[in-house]
Amino acid sequence: MKLGLGLYKHILTDDNFRFAKQAGATHIIAQLVDYIKGDSPTLTKDFLKGWGTTQNQGKLWKYDDLVALRKQVESHGLTLAGIENFDPSHWYDVLLDGPKKKQQIEDVKTMIRDIGRAGIPVMGYYFSLAGVWGWTNGPMGRGAANSIVFNASKIDVQDPVPNGMVWNMTYDTQAAGGNIGSISREEMWGRLKYFLDELMPVAEEAGVKMVAHPDDPPLPVMRDTARLFYTQEEYEKLLTVNPSPNNGFELCMGTVQEMVGSDVYAMLDKYSKAGKIGYIHFRNVVGKVPHYREAFIDEGDVNMVKALRILKSNNYDGVLIPDHTPEMTCAAPWHAGMAFALGYMKGAMQAIESE
Numbered sequence: 318m319k320l321g322l323g324l325y326k327h328i329l330t331d332d333n334f335r336f337a338k339q340a341g342a343t344h345i346i347a348q349l350v351d352y353i354k355g356d357s358p359t360l361t362k363d364f365l366k367g368w369g370t371t372q373n374q375g376k377l378w379k380y381d382d383l384v385a386l387r388k389q390v391e392s393h394g395l396t397l398a399g400i401e402n403f404d405p406s407h408w409y410d411v412l413l414d415g416p417k418k419k420q421q422i423e424d425v426k427t428m429i430r431d432i433g434r435a436g437i438p439v440m441g442y443y444f445s446l447a448g449v450w451g452w453t454n455g456p457m458g459r460g461a462a463n464s465i466v467f468n469a470s471k472i473d474v475q476d477p478v479p480n481g482m483v484w485n486m487t488y489d490t491q492a493a494g495g496n497i498g499s500i501s502r503e504e505m506w507g508r509l510k511y512f513l514d515e516l517m518p519v520a521e522e523a524g525v526k527m528v529a530h531p532d533d534p535p536l537p538v539m540r541d542t543a544r545l546f547y548t549q550e551e552y553e554k555l556l557t558v559n560p561s562p563n564n565g566f567e568l569c570m571g572t573v574q575e576m577v578g579s580d581v582y583a584m585l586d587k588y589s590k591a592g593k594i595g596y597i598h599f600r601n602v603v604g605k606v607p608h609y610r611e612a613f614i615d616e617g618d619v620n621m622v623k624a625l626r627i628l629k630s631n632n633y634d635g636v637l638i639p640d641h642t643p644e645m646t647c648a649a650p651w652h653a654g655m656a657f658a659l660g661y662m663k664g665a666m667q668a669i670e671s672e
């Protein structure tokens with residue numbers, strides 16, 4: 318198994334590649350969507366009105382830029398292991414089954430071909446209308462660390478998605494008022510099937526694994542739209558939608574742990590054996606839906622060392638990234654939180670590997 322760090326678009330910089338290397342990471346997962354901004358990113362803000370606006374319609378990720386990014390990462394002795402998340406500008410009508418769907422699926426295919434050609438082996442995506450939404454936050458972590466909290470009783474869980482928004486980002490600032498309406502689970506499975514059936518042959522040819530993130534938070538319906546991967550059983554159905562060897566999981570341990578009735582160890586065991594995990598969000602949490610808080614890696618409900626032992630026993634050779642952590646009280650709260658998580662992971666991995 319490999320230690321990685323996920324970096325947002327704004328922090329794909331030489332300094333942060335050095336930071337990753339210094340903390341013992343060997344791999345980078347890059348996010349290209351402009352949604353969590355700033356040199357010192359924070360996830361503990363009010364994002365109930367969205368992550369922001371994206372206006373990249375028709376401006377696809379370019380092959381030359383992807384190669385340049387890979388080379389920049391490699392210049393620090395690191396490997397670019399994957400890209401996480403499509404830009405809503407590029408695929409909103411694929412998610413929404415809108416009039417530009419055919420063009421946008423062709424655009425996504427073009428980007429997958431270019432990602433493969435650029436030597437990037439994994440693309441993580443999140444097939445969701447409401448997206449990551451509903452978080453609140455507060456000094457709820459150990460030592461009053463600012464943490465992400467989900468408490469269904471504190472928000473209007475079915476507050477509808479306004480027109481012009483999907484995946485918790487606004488892609489059309491001129492959209493007419495109103496909202497996208499109620500979307501059923503059957504409809505969402507159909508949209509996912511279309512997406513996978515169109516893309517998997519291209520991903521196979523391009524040598525790119527397409528891996529799906531589970532629903533965060535894992536509730537069956539949010540903002541009046543059905544969510545697909547809100548229990549472990551439902552998440553596992555991903556593999557039945559399309560049998561491609563390139564169809565797999567961006568396995569977020571935190572989100573799986575937040576699901577009612579889940580067994581994150583069983584999921585790790587089964588799918589690391591089956592070679593179906595593209596990479597892992599190795600994070601911890603206290604509680605489950607409808608009420609949980611994100612936790613420091615060592616203080617949550619998941620025994621992370623047990624999880625690593627399972628991965629080791631199955632010879633999992635993929636990447637683990639911390640994904641989120643509570644923020645630490647200092648001048649660089651995100652970086653300190655990540656350094657703490659990476660240090661824990663490095664130590665635990667070394668200990669287990671020498672057993």
Ligand SMILES: O=C(O)[C@@H](O)[C@@H](O)[C@H](O)[C@H](O)CO
Pocket residue numbers: 323353360401402442443449530533598640641
């Ligand atoms: O990296 C982050 O902070 C999050 O945005 C992701 O964990 C997110 O849940 C996934 O990328 C799915 O969108």
